[in-house]
């Protein structure tokens with residue numbers, strides 16, 4: 001499959017679908033882009049999506065649905081209670097994941113809110129490989145501790161290791177000894193590990209962490225947003241799993257867990273939705289109370305019947321091997337194009353995104369002048385491509401006591417790939433844009449803040465060029 005490129009043996013990933021409906025995108029000219037990025041205060045969150053050519057801001061809720069999912073929307077049953085689509089969702093969750101009880105929510109963070117508010121009290125501890133930011137925020141909002149227990153290999157951006165999402169069993173055991181299992185109402189595991197660069201967790205690690213949880217009587221749940229991408233990595237990389245089907249691997253992964261929290265905006269291939277799924281009937285009834293208060297009646301949970309149908313269908317579709325192969329290869333393809341051109345990228349490539357190391361790419365811009373944001377701005381200026389900074393604009397903070405600035409270790413720019421949306425040639429265009437910026441990188445200028453909100457600064461900050 002694929003074709004040989006000039007002197008480079010690189011496989012172009014081959015799309016396993018054809019186009020039935022098109023959404024036009026337009027490339028606004030350079031002069032207009034210059035005006036727009038200034039009006040946006042050099043913050044790409046302030047741009048209108050219509051003024052962007054290729055949008056790699058996030059893979060969340062940006063998937064293209066299949067004809068089967070679109071057809072399912074017409075079968076939406078919008079009854080307040082007991083709509084047929086809820087039962088379809090329940091059947092799909094049971095078939096794919098093996099959990100008998102499902103509580104739909106309007107998205108992943110709502111599932112987190114209902115789950116943690118029901119389970120946690122002040123001073124409790126929730127271990128995870130790495131908490132995703134909404135997960136951490138929901139735990140900390142309840143004055144509990146969000147404890148990251150990822151393996152050390154995850155911290156080295158250049159180390160090639162097949163399962164950098166794994167949780168360190170010794171760190172987990174030490175946490176159980178330190179806090180006692182009474183203070184740990186649940187252990188969470190994020191598959192794939194989003195905040196760690198979309199790195200997978202092995203089946204062996206899932207098995208071991210599950211065993212430790214069982215021995216200590218602690219429920220074990222997945223943050224399962226990218227469960228199918230994780231299963232694909234297991235099939236490709238874990239010894240003894242190469243002959244298993246994706247659905248067999250998924251069933252085995254979930255067989256070690258007591259339940260999961262799901263953002264359906266990722267691997268359920270829909271634009272909105274989430275759920276909690278679990279085995280424990282008593283806990284299911286406890287969760288229902290808050291669900292009704294916050295989200296809605298338990299058979300719709302903040303969604304329309306048609307949304308539930310799209311999720312039910314997406315959960316089965318995402319197990320398709322040719323889809324997953326294309327998905328993971330497409331991400332790696334963008335990564336390889338950049339890597340072969342000498343652009344510093346985080347390795348190995350994760351499932352849903354490629355990360356450029358902006359500190360290495362723009363060594364002349366100090367962290368105090370936001371090198372990641374400078375690259376993000378340049379990509380819009382040069383090519384009308386939108387990516388997101390995950391570095392000092394997002395994380396740098398002033399010490400409240402000393403007034404000193406603390407900068408994050410990593411200064412990354414994330415290129416997230418929406419599912420089934422862009423073609424290989426569109427990603428080649430993105431790679432060319434980065435490479436061209438690289439050729440004149442010393443001309444890029446740093447930025448300084450002119451407006452800064454009190455929290456979640458990166459979403460609404462405004463900047464100017466130094």
Ligand SMILES: *Cc1c(COP(=O)(O)O)cnc(C)c1O
Nearest residue numbers: 107108109132134194225263265
């Ligand atoms: C996206 C995401 C969430 C939150 O889900 P939303 O649907 O965006 O609210 C939680 N955990 C992980 C790992 C995610 O990727």
